[in-house]
Amino acid sequence: MTDHPPVVLPPETFQRRLLDWFDVHGRHNLPWQQNRTPYRVWVSEIMLQQTQVTTVIPYFERFMERFPDVEALAAANQDEVLHLWTGLGYYARGRNLHKAARVVMEEHDGAFPVHSLEAMASLPGIGRSTAGAIIAQSTGRRAVILDGNVKRVLTRLHAVEGWPGRPAVERRLWSLAERYTPAERVIDFTQAMMDLGATLCRRGRPECGRCPFETECLAHERGEERRFPESKPKKALPTRQTLMLLLLDDSGRVLLEQRPSSGLWGGLWSLPQFEDSEALQAWLDQHAPGAELDDEWSTFTHTFSHFRLEITPQPARVTCLDAVGESRRWFDPTDPANIGLAAPVKGLLESLRPFTLSAPAGHASESAKEPSR
Structure with a gap:
């Protein structure tokens, strides 16, 4: 050539x-x-x-x-x-x-x-x-x-x-x-x-x-x-799983965490994420003792260009919480703050009403697209 x-x-x-x-x-x-x-x-x-x-x-x-x-x-x-x-x-x-x-x-x-x-x-x-x-x-x-x-x-x-x-x-x-x-x-x-x-x-x-x-x-x-042009050689997309904690206080606010500046959703605000229910429960025991878990919502898939993320929202309620700290904040879905939100988190928050948890619908996607302009 x-x-x-x-x-x-x-x-x-x-x-x-x-x-x-x-x-x-x-x-x-x-x-x-x-x-x-x-x-x-x-x-x-x-x-x-x-x-x-x-x-x-x-x-x-x-x-x-x-x-x-x-x-x-x-x-x-x-x-x-x-x-x-x-x-x-x-x-x-x-x-x-x-x-x-x-x-x-x-x-x-x-x-x-x-x-x-x-x-x-x-x-x-x-x-x-x-x-x-x-x-x-x-x-x-x-x-x-x-x-x-x-x-x-x-x-x-x-x-x-x-x-x-x-x-x-x-x-x-x-x-x-x-x-x-x-x-x-x-x-x-x-x-x-x-x-x-x-x-x-x-x-x-x-x-x-x-x-x-x-x-x-x-x-x-x-x-x-x-x-033409020939496509990139395809590899099977790996699948990962995560639990997203939807922790609400008595005012209907949701706890958010800011992601690290680099990596997945870098710098955006997201729900606390855990690999399994044991890790989620251990976090609650430490930071939100007395929190009551509700039934899990249905799992949905968010697709990135290099992997699929299966997300299971886990709602919970708490009366009080330890100091939130700089990397956490309470978010009011009825009066949203001007902050950057991960796409599936934004959809979950929009489905909330004060004191009510409603299961989300739909499929979120962040796949790579043909750069048509």
């Missing part, structure tokens, strides 16, 4: 045809395309990782209303940031966004280092492609991107064999992206590449008849559009 593969079309022809398509069919009125700044573009790019545009728009608008600039974001506490991220998933993105804002304020005097791809890529949560997208979209300077949509377009156009996550395949795709990226109209070109992948060259239902590269696409010529 060569590091410099041949292109299907001369770069100038590819660029002209793509931009002609974009001028008519591209997306020109997304919120982050208005009043473009490195900050607004950065927030949108982080939110768009693994998440569709239609899902991101209301989150982006709420986020901008509360944190209109990097200074406001850096000054906020993590709970407030994660509260606005609740439901968007992949919470490490929210934590890294907050960390990066503070780095920009402390190390770059509040200005994003868009003059340097390396400096942008060194910020928490920003990789090579995201750094390129921020630079291109906010400054118009030439920068190459290779997000999931671009990978899919180039993989199909050239019938690139192998999973794009493999280093050799990724190097080939970066080489193609580099050769096709123009020096002019870079904002439109990068957006056009993302739009083509998101709206026509979709994974499951590509609309080849509307594609400006239908006659050159090697995957289409072979009738193998759905074979």
